[in-house]
Amino acid sequence: MKKIKIFTLMALVVSTLFSCKDNGKEIVEINPDKVAAAQFVDLPTAPVILDENNPDGMAPILFTWSKAQYGYAAAVTYTVQAAAANSEVYSEILQSSLNYNVMTNKALNNKLLGMKIKANEVSNIKLRVISSIGKSYRDTISQVRQIAIRPYKTVIVYPSLGLPGNYQGWSPGNEATRIYSTANNGKYEGWIDFTSSDAIEFKFIDGFEWGKPDKGGPAVTPESNGTINGTLAGGDNIKGVPSGYYRVECNWTGNTFKMTPISTWGLIGSATPGGWDNSTALRYDKATNVWTVDVTLTAGEFKFRANNGWDINLGKSEEDGELSLGGGNLPATAGNYTIKLMLGGAIPMYEMIKK
Known part of the structure; x- marks a missing residue:
């Protein structure tokens, strides 16, 4: 009986995985027939009402799903995404290495409001789970499920970048010289008055005080219409911006920015x-x-x-x-x-x- 058990176990492994060697290192190749995406289980059928009187308490929904299968004990990262019922634009709600997670009322509420789900109304949203084991295999996506949920109205604190410079006293925390990422996607924009009698110098900073990550770049050259397309590289102050009022867009992760002059x-x-x-x-x-x-x-x-x-x-x-x-x-x-x-x-x- 012992030999039969060993043979059965080995047969299972062989049928699930293939292996080869690259420079002496063994590489596991996954059999697609053995892969199964995670799927939601036990989602609520009644509307989920978020409690504005208990923002730090747990939201009345347990996000839980079956474990994704790859034919071996893989380390999986699960990402729950949501979208409005009439949209195909999904936003990340949470990440977990387990097959379940919870959120506070405040955290979930802010995510929903950031997606433009209406406050104080019951709305349908779509949910899906993305399963990832890194570069070993492509991500798998669950079936889309739908729930009804009601967020509450509150002030959302969006991620922001400061633009400290000599035009505003080199103050990273100046609220009037910040740009914001309302989609929480690493892309920021805002409206900044760079009017100054001095030759303007400034930087971008991810925080409200010096010591937080900041980025400068080479001097810029405005185009014929005054638009500036710049690159964030190194720690030098950004120079060459004419005095004026601008719409500022910044791709923080992509290390680029754009400034459009606003005259009226x-x-x-x-x-x-x-x-x-x-x-x-x-x-x-x-x-x-x-x-x-x-x-x-x-x-x-x-x-x-x-x-x-x-x-x-x-x-x-x-x-x-x-x-x-x-x-x-x-x-x-x-x-x-x-x-x-x-x-x-x-x-x-x-x-x-x-x-």
Whole structure:
């Protein structure tokens, strides 16, 4: 009986794995027929309600899944991803080396709000599990499952980079000179006033104080339209940026950045004095980083656009008071207004004050 057991075990191993040698090192080749992706088990069928009164408590959902199979005892990293029910854009929710995990209400809530899942409403989301054993074999993906969940409204703290420089006193923690990654994907953007009488020097820093990772780069040369495409390399201060107001985009992991000069912001649309042909200019207050206009509107629609063109425009977002790049037209009722465009945070905001 002992010999039969040994033979059976060896037959199982041979049928599952193939091996060869490369420079004396044994390499295991996985038999695809023995591979099985992880699959969710025991997901809730009732809506998951996140508790805003207990943000540090465990969310009422246990993410659990079957173990992925590779024909041997592989070390697997599992990544749970989620997407809105009507979207194919998945975002990472959590990672685990086990076949289960939990999250706090706050952590899960922030992930969902970052995906633009509406707060205080029950919405359907899609879930999937990615299983990875590194470069040994391609990642496997589970079947997509769907649950209903209700996040709550809160302030999201997005990852951000500081842009300290001589134009703002070399202050890494200056809130007015930060750019943000609202998708939490290593790509950041924001609106920075680089106006200065001195030749500008600055760096990017991943933190609010010196000692955190920072990146500089070679001097830049603006293109004919003023746009700057730069590279992050080394610790030298970035130089060559003309004084002015810019939209700044940075790929932190890709070590590149782009700066687009903004000379004006204006209102455009059927509700504005210039219709869809001419912008009504906003005035800029450097102290508050707010653009403002006093204007008489008719019933209709409007948007914000930069540089009297359509390359950069802001319109309707899913949340009241928020704006999104290239968003839809904003509705307006007739009246006299003070309209403010606020670009100092992670999300562009606007305010209409009727006189």
